[in-house]
Every structure is written in C-alpha cells, then in structure tokens.
Amino acid sequence: MNGESQDKQNNSGLYIILGAVLGAITGAGAGYLLTKRIEEGEEFQLSAGDGIKIGGSIVAFLRQMSTLGN
Numbered sequence: 001m002n003g004e005s006q007d008k009q010n011n012s013g014l015y016i017i018l019g020a021v022l023g024a025i026t027g028a029g030a031g032y033l034l035t036k037r038i039e040e041g042e043e044f045q046l047s048a049g050d051g052i053k054i055g056g057s058i059v060a061f062l063r064q065m066s067t068l069g070n
Contacts, residue, residue, distance in 0.1 A: 038044050
C-alpha cells in the first residue's frame with residue numbers, strides 16, 4: 001500500500017508542474033496578443049466591469065477543473 005501512496009504523491013507533483021507550465025504558456029500568449037493589439041494602434045482600456053468579467057471567468061474555469069474527475 002505504501003507504493004500506491006508514493007505513486008499518488010509523484011503524480012500530484014507532476015500535475016502541479018504541468019498546470020504551472022500550461023498557466024505560464026497561457027499567460028505569455030495573452031500578453032503577446034495584448035502587445036500585438038497595442039502595437040497595431042489599438043488603445044488598451046480595461047474597465048472595472050471588464051476586470052470583474054475576467055475574474056469571474058477564471059473562477060468558473062477553476063471550479064470546472066476541480067470537478068473534472070467526478
């Protein structure tokens with residue numbers, strides 16, 4: 001039974017690292033797209049409402065991820 005516990009710990013670390021890498025890639029991609037829009041002359045404006053929408057979307061995404069295995 002100890003081997004099974006060790007495997008779960010190894011998998012947990014792997015999932016955390018994978019999530020961190022995917023999050024970094026996603027964040028870098030979003031920054032790249034935002035930079036391209038600014039370079040093309042579009043003005044960047046983020047209202048409080050837009051920030052709340054983005055935050056709500058992130059929370060909804062994380063909630064869905066937490067129920068993925070159920």
